[in-house]
Amino acid sequence: MITHGFLAVISTLALFLIRGIDFFKIDSFTALVLSLALGALAGVGVQFVQIVAHWFSPALRKLSETLAQQFEGWNLKEIFFVALISSISEELLFRALLQPYLGLWLTSLIFGLAHWTGLRELRIWVFVAILGGLFLGYLAENPHFGIPGCVAAHFLINLTSLWVLTRGNRKANPASDPLLNPH
16 A cells, blocks of 8 residues: 555656646536546446456456455455555556556556566456556546546446455355356
């Protein structure tokens, strides 16, 4: 969380220096709420696709099993704040700061590589993050979503993913978890 907090501060300062205070102005409260709502809906859509993909991909089920071990014991407050700070910091860095200069594809590749942990069991996460980066990058370039919509989508994706990974019944009965055992 400290790393993401640092990224958020550095990205915010860089955006202020490069793009000025106008980057942070809210033109319309209604437009902001609409952007956030559309982003949340996009995040729900991604989660639906992710659940279906788990049914067909043993590699994604293995990814969930491995990540569940990494996040075991997290409470709702930890999940909420990690999802919030990581979505804000990553969207400020990748979509707001880097993407206008590096483009959608290169920024998405870097975003994916930033999710590499070094664990062989998690290598598919890089590919999933690249796809997620392309999706979030598209949202950033769409005027109906923009950066606020990206943050909302990213937050909902992280929040629901972490919640599913840290549920108590996973350890007690992994066979009942549709993400790990779809059949």
